[in-house]
Amino acid sequence: MTTLHTPRLTLRPITPDDLPRVLTYRNDPEVARYQAWALPATLDSVAGLVSDQPLGAPGWVQRAVTLRDGTVLGDVALNTQGPQAEVGVTLARSAQGHGYAHEALHALITHAFTDLGLHRVHASIDPRNTPVAVLLTRLGFRHEGTSLQSYRHRSEWTDDALYAVLAAEWTA
Structure with a gap:
């Protein structure tokens, strides 16, 4: 693991003991606003985030984002598909605005390129989620395009903005 x-x-595997905290922030309407999970989130729906899969295993692998004292702030995820991966981040509202998302994603992406040898990392976001668009740009991602009204999300047609960075760009 x-x-x-x-x-x-510390970015570590999510444990069963973390699930009540994960459930709390994932049910916060402001945190869930641009996320794809069904609401309300339930213990059964978040239990799938507990995994002993290593980062880089095919599919979504989550990691709890914790302070050094063990306080769970949120989670990050890597969805590896061959030489590419998608990243995601979710932080409790109280943890937002402190640079934790930048720090956690930077560590995750550095691991993806340096240790896993991936070629490309991308993120797909609702373009109304301006803080995440700014975060991705600060991390060195480029906006590659936006698909208009490309999927249904919470009963409305929603745009999908794609951001990406290549290993050669990251390590430069």
């Missing part, structure tokens, strides 16, 4: 460390954070 892959665990990553930054100056302030």
Whole structure:
């Protein structure tokens, strides 16, 4: 199981003990607004986030984002498909605006390129989620395009903005 460390954070597998906290922030309407999971989230629906799969295993692999004292702030995810992967991040509202998402994603993406040898990492977001668009741009992602009204989300047609960065760009 892959665990990553930054100056302030640990990215570690989500455990069953974390699930009540995960359930709380995933049911916050502001946190869930641009996320794809069904609401309300239930213990059964978040139980699938508990996994002993290493980062880089095919499909979505989640990691709890915790302070060094163990406080769960949110989670990050890597969805590896061959030499590429999609990333995602979810933080409790109280953890937003402190640079934790930047720090956690930076560690995750560095791991993806350096340790896993991936070629490309991308993120798909609702373009109304301006803070995440700014975050991805600050991390060095480029906006590759937006598909207009390309999927139904919470009873409305929603745009989908694609951001990506290549390994050669990241390591430069």
